[in-house]
Every structure is written in C-alpha cells, then in structure tokens.
Amino acid sequence: MIMQNPYREVYALGQHISMSAHKARRVIDQIRGRSYEETLMILELMPYRACYPIYKLVYSAAANASHNMGFNQASLVISKAEVNEGTTFKKLKPRARGRSYPIRRPTCHIRIVLQDTSLYDLNEDFYGLEEDQIFCLKKAEWKNKYNDMTYHNMYNSGGLWDKK
Template identity: 70%
Template sequence: MIKKIKKNRYTEVYALGQHICMSAHKARRVIDQIRGRSYEETMMILELMPYRACYPILKLVYSATANASHNMGFNEKNLVISKAEVNQSTTMKKLKPRARGRSFPIKRFTCSIIIVLRNISLNEEEYKRDQYTRLGLNKPGWITKEKYTDMTCYDMYNNGGLWDKK
C-alpha cells in the first residue's frame, strides 16, 4: 500500500509506503546509501544494488517523482532526496505446526518508508521571499532581532554584508 503526501507546497514532495514486508534494519542499509543524492543517481544506485529492499524503495522514489512532476510541475533533474526514513511498523504473527502437536511462532516484520524530495532549482532566497510575502511583511531586506532592539539590514550592494542600524 503506497500513500502519497504533499507537505511543503513550495519545495518538498512526499511519498509514504506503509506495511512493506521486510524488516526496518534491512531497508535502512539501502536508504542510507541514497539519502542526499539526486534523483538520477538514486535510480542508478537502486537498479544496481543486489538487495531485495531496493525494489519497494525504487517504487517509492518513482512515485514521489511522479508527484513532484505532475502536482508541482518540478523537473526531475532538479530533485534531491532531502529526507528518507524507515520506521518499524506492525508485526504479523503466525503459528507453524511442529512435532508432537506443538506450535512455533513466526514473526513477519513490516516497515514504513518515507521519501521526501526537494526541488533545488528554487534557491533559498526565493523561498524566504515567498515566506515574507505570505506573512504580509513585504520587506525581505529588514530582519528584526528578538533579543536586541536594534535592526539588522541586508546590504545588497556590498556582496551581501550585514550592518546594524541604530
């Protein structure tokens, strides 16, 4: 079962896979290899790794990319895996018949995997400017400090230096 979530409507897109039949430890060794990499590099790594956990993770990355391109209009070349988590989910328990009428418990571990893709074409200044306009400040250059009474001004003419206005 694959569930798709979209959290930050400006730069991030989520994909969530629940109740995947493998232990979280086995999925983590694959997730640790792809965290922080670009989409194209991730697809190559997942196709060439010999582990069984690669296929469901590959499906999740592909699903998150489809969400990003269809819902948000992002380009696949600008996507980076910013966050990838594996959490332990429910355990399926069965009984296996053994000798002399006894039973032996079998535990099938499941996990849930979260893949977060971030668009790196939108740089941080544009993202902060969008935040200021959403909050209604409309002055991205002026930043007030909470501890002090003076104001800090962003000087755009001298290579981005900061100076205090008292």
C-alpha cells in the same frame, strides 16, 4: 509574476512493506542526500531485496513532484528518507509432536521526501528572507562529502581479511 514557495517538498509514503526496518535502512542510508537520477541508478544496481520497493517509492515521489507541483525531475534531490517499524504479523507454524512455533513477519513504513533544488539557484533576496532563514534553505554542507559512490561501499574495497 507568481513567486514559488521555497519550502515546498513532495513525498511518497509506503506502509506495511513486508521487510525488516533494519534491512530497509541499510539501503536508505545509501541514497539520502543524492539526486533523483543518481538514486535510480544506485537502486537498480544494488543487490538487496529492499531496493525494489524503495525504487518504486522514489519513482512515485518524483511522479508526484512533476504532476502535482510541476517540478523538473532533473533537479530533484532526496532531502529526507526515513524508515519506521510497522506492525509485526504473527503466525503459528505446526511442528513435531503437536507443538507450534511462532513466526514473526516484520513490516516497515518508508517515507521518501524530495526537494526541488532549482529553487536554490534563484536569488534569495527575491523572497525577502533574512540571513538566518537563507541558511535553512541552502543545501547542507555534509551532503557534498558523500558524492563519491565508492565511499559507502566499504565492504568491497579491501575484500575479505586474510588470516595467516
């Protein structure tokens, strides 16, 4: 019987995506630590423009996991999701009286890392790991705190403030 390495992760990287890194982080923070299927539902229903490229990256990372590593898509969890700033495209727009106005188009690099949680269900003694190494493998406790989807949507919970 061949033992699987519990440290295997699968990722997808999208470079030079034409949007601000700050706007992409707003969406990435909502899906970090969630399961694959729950993430796809969240990204389909969120009203932001950044959701579509992130949706494609999550879908691509899951396809990499199932095709290259043989992971089951139902047991995938987003372990890491990061957004870095890319290059900024600079153009000049002609304005009145022969002047020019600079236009900056920011880009970003998005990296989605998926991890297979079915490996955590197996007996850790089977791998012969020490107790401190098992702690690194297990799912972090803070991820259980964010299971409620309404927790993140703090702006719609109370509506607009009434100034009277």
